[in-house]
Amino acid sequence: MSCDCFKEREVVTRKPHRCAYCEGIIPKGSSALRESGIYDREPFARYACALCKPYINGFWNWCDGDEIEMIPDLFRDYLEEKGLLSEWKEAGRNE
Secondary structure (H helix, E strand, O other): OOEEEEEEEEEEOOOOEEEOOOOOEEOOOOEEEEEEEEEOOEEEEEEEOOOOHHHHHHHHHHOOOOOHHHHHHHHHHHHHHOOOHHHHHHOOOOO
């Protein structure tokens, strides 16, 4: 499986979205990262909230990228393994 035609861009949301990484709500009018492309011949689009954005590159370097259905679980595992979970929570993500 591979990801083709990957693009990312900063957007201001026109409606609420769910963060693909933490599953938190990204309110309408918020800054977010929109990722899109084609994965395993299927188009996808996902959003990342401002709190998760600084950790995304490290996350994708850490995981193999073949488990995109399990992003929230893997993202949390990444934060825990790298010792970043408390920093991430202090930045504003309360679970």
